[in-house]
Amino acid sequence: PMIYIINGPNLNLLGKRQPDVYGYQTLDDVEAGCREVAEAFGLECKLLQSNWEGQIVDWIHEARETAAGIIINPGALTHTSVAVLDALNTFEGQVFEVHISNVHKRESFRHHSYVSLRADGVMAGFGIEGYALAMRRMGNLLGQP
């Protein structure tokens, strides 16, 4: 089974952007951490990032045909995008929402997530380890023992 790891706006700058909040590790480190876990469970994974809302929507549509699960960090689109929520509502597999920072400890506008209305599980505040932990859960649900 294929798992998409979809990342939204500004996450291309992970490792350089506000390292006090998001740390020094990069999206390549996210991919390496996820791949290690995925392979242990016989899963495949594909990491994607875009700063464009429409591209995120298109990848979710693509996942309908090709993926059994989606791990998504929508960045700021978490708090604004009905379009990303609507796209995820068309997807029938597992959806896990990941935030590197603990959004609940931050500004109140980060406390609401449209995506959480669809997510089967949410990780927040575990740093980039949150992605690998979400992948581990995908493995338990969809992978080989």
Ligand code: DQA
């Ligand atoms: C984030 C939290 C969001 O509020 C923020 O807009 C991001 C990153 C996180 O991973 O902690 O871009 O999703």
